[in-house]
Amino acid sequence: MTDTRDQFLQAARDAFAARGFYGTSIAHIVESLPFTKQALLHHFGSKEKLYGEVLQRISERLMRELDTVAAAHSKPDRRFEETFIAFFESARSHAADTHLLMRELLDNQRRAETARNWYLQTFLERLTRMAQAVPDMQFDNKQAALAFVYQLLGAINYFVVSAPTLQSMFGQRSHARLQRQFATELKRFMQVAAPLSSG
Amino acid sequence: MTDTRDQFLQAARDAFAARGFYGTSIAHIVESLPFTKQALLHHFGSKEKLYGEVLQRISERLMRELDTVAAAHSKPDRRFEETFIAFFESARSHAADTHLLMRELLDNQRRAETARNWYLQTFLERLTRMAQAVPDMQFDNKQAALAFVYQLLGAINYFVVSAPTLQSMFGQRSHARLQRQFATELKRFMQVAAPLSSG
């Protein structure tokens, strides 16, 4: 039954996101499911492979969403802006995924195994090309565009990942306001901070 | 001997930064030191307390640096800008600390214990006040200033934490250029993206 696999994958994703790869035991993943540890191992072979599948699902979703937004907007400037707005919304609503990817970034160097940044690479390239296609932004070179894109990505990811901390720090209402404020600041950043022939 | 303690603290910091709290065993921390596991436990009592001390050291350093930069610049706009430039440099040169703090942010919610965000709270408050003190930036409210500050922090932290990945992705030379580019983009962001009565 594929349904069982999905249950495992979902529970694993949540657990890995909350506690990280090393902080998550197979036993813990299975805890809330009506299956045993060995059922999980039967389906995925090892914890590592399970993690790999979780990661792959997430990056596939990201790519799909990127396609969708890109297809919905033909004008480069709109496309660029809407992509990041959508990315922010997506990162927020899939907070578990965002957490997990942040952890992956931190672990990446040591759990080398297979280069797991393949998805990041194409992701970044697409976003960078998108930025370079915007007429109002005249980047000196690819690096400049990438730096700009990376600032946006960093701001978004970091903010989303901070949500629980900020919420417990300022309270839920205040945090909700902050979140709206953040979105508008993000938009202005994209509109106004775009380099105009920065050389 | 305090020297021994320092050795433990340094090794622990590096290990926690590289592998996270759960991915790091006491045995592994001690591995490269001429002491046994129990020597560490003798000094710190438990892994958790050791981690706490590591964290405290880092936040004390951050506060010290914040004081230094703030004291060196009296004009609010310069002070604000120089603070973030210094923070970027600091985050880069203390990459291990940056990694560790990012992990802490991710783990924070579950390893609640004592609210560990005390340092973050005052850190954010100081930066926000600093932003609000800049005449050219007229924020509608505290939230707006905080959102702005948080974008900067996010961009910086995320970028620094990405360094190993980006380096393996694009190569060392290319990454070095990207890093310089990032710094200049950051400066422009602060100068140009500052809200001017955004209402």
Place this chain on the structure above:
DNA sequence: ATCATGACTTACCAAATGGTAAGGCGTCAA
């Protein structure tokens, strides 16, 4: 000389870890 104290050791330990082995059980094709 003796005692205390702090630094560090060896010897252990219960619990949890990821994973293997082997078998039960239902389904479905031959």
Place this chain on the structure above:
DNA sequence: TTGACGCCTTACCATTTGGTAAGTCATGAT
């Protein structure tokens, strides 16, 4: 009816985990 196969189980297992107990040894005060 039989045999194969996929799903899932119970039994295990070696290793690693964080931590305790108890001692050795040097130093330094009384």
